[in-house]
Structures are given as structure tokens and as C-alpha cells.
Amino acid sequence: MRTDEDYAKNSIKTYLEKNLSFTGDIIEGEDPPDYYVLNNNKKIPLEITTAESIYNGENKRNRRKTSTESVAIFCDELNNEFKNLILPGKSLMLAFKVPIADFSKFKKQFRTSLKKFLQGKVSNKILNINGELVDARWVTRINDKRKAVSGVIGVKNPIINIQEQTRLILEERIRAKEIKLKKINGEKWLGIINNYPLAEHENFSQALRDTSNNQTFSKIFVIGDNSEVFEIQKTTN
Numbered sequence: 001m002r003t004d005e006d007y008a009k010n011s012i013k014t015y016l017e018k019n020l021s022f023t024g025d026i027i028e029g030e031d032p033p034d035y036y037v038l039n040n041n042k043k044i045p046l047e048i049t050t051a052e053s054i055y056n057g058e059n060k061r062n063r064r065k066t067s068t069e070s071v072a073i074f075c076d077e078l079n080n081e082f083k084n085l086i087l088p089g090k091s092l093m094l095a096f097k098v099p100i101a102d103f104s105k106f107k108k109q110f111r112t113s114l115k116k117f118l119q120g121k122v123s124n125k126i127l128n129i130n131g132e133l134v135d136a137r138w139v140t141r142i143n144d145k146r147k148a149v150s151g152v153i154g155v156k157n158p159i160i161n162i163q164e165q166t167r168l169i170l171e172e173r174i175r176a177k178e179i180k181l182k183k184i185n186g187e188k189w190l191g192i193i194n195n196y197p198l199a200e201h202e203n204f205s206q207a208l209r210d211t212s213n214n215q216t217f218s219k220i221f222v223i224g225d226n227s228e229v230f231e232i233q234k235t236t237n
Contacts, residue, residue, distance in 0.1 A: 005034055008193050009191070034047050045188040046188070050069070050192070051193065071098055071151065078149045090141055092149045094136055097153075191220075194223060201232065220232050
């Protein structure tokens, strides 16, 4: 997953150089903002955020702790911690479903349960952590490039409509960043790293046209794979 603010900043800078004859620089900000775009005697605030799935019934307080990004990072931690307990030629596949209630507590208890599981019989099992079910299955590891422990992340109660999901994501990210930058007057830009794989930049463009709020960002960029950047606008040309 693309989570690095530097990745977004560098991608936007390359986009500006190629498409808008940009000859300035992008420097670190005071958080807020994350960065400043320096060009033609202007110092434009640039805030970076990440677009991720929103789930039905999920509240703002637990969203960051139960995102697919957080679970993916947790899976990498599990691989580093338990890979020496995995038999040669085998890999453990863990199937999670988000959102996960009390994620901090869940992680601690899951580590304990996983260690007991790995020290026991080598068989598939459903691990139950206070009602959060994780399917642990053994698969053949053909080569060393495959992780000893890897995760598959599903959704308990997904919003099926991709365009509706994209609009909700965009509205939530714009709202959160406008609150963060409310004391900054004048022009400001927003960069969105797209970690919602079902949505293309066209979905975000349509979502911006469909949104009801009068957002204050003069430029909004969506950053995808391979440093691809698209500027989305409220109106079409």
C-alpha cells in the first residue's frame, strides 16, 4: 500500500513539472500543513491524506485503528515476529475482516493466540478473539519470496456501490483536512493517496461533482500506482 507522504509529494512535484511547467520546489511545512509548494513567489499549503474504505456502522473514533492499512501493517509485524516458528515449505494465511473493535486490545490478544496456535498441531483453525474471527490456514510456500505469515483482509459490512463509497471517502477526507487547515487562509491544495483499489480517478472526479459541500481546496490531486497523479475538478471541461 502507498502510505508515504514523501511518495505523494514527489509524485505531485513530477506531475507539476511535466504538466504545468513547474520550476519551483515543495518543502516541508509545520503540520499543518504537511508541505508548502513554492512557485512564482507563492507559498501554497499542501496537505496529504489517504483514501481508504469506509464501512457501514463504523464511527470516526475507531476508523483509523481498523483500516485495511492498519491491519496490513499488523500482518507485516506478525510475519517478522513469528516467521521462525513456521515450518519450511509452509506459509500461514490469515483472513481478517474489518472493522475490528478495540484494535489495540485485539492485537495483543491475537499475538498470544497465534503463538499458542503455532506451537500446537499444524492444522487449519478459526481463531476467535472476543468475537473477532480470523481464519488461519496453511498453504504451500513455493519459494522464499513468499512471506511466512501473510494476511487477506475482507470487510464485515461493505458499502457495495463503488461510486457511493468514493463520494463518502472524498467528503470525509476533505472535511477532516479543512478542519485541520481552518486557521490557514488563502489558496491551499490537497493530495489524496488512493488506497481504495476499486476506485479510479474518474470515480473521484465524479464524487467531487456529486459532493454537496463547498470545499475550499483550489487543487485536489489523486495519487495512484506508479506515481500517477490526476487533478480532479468540480466542473468538467
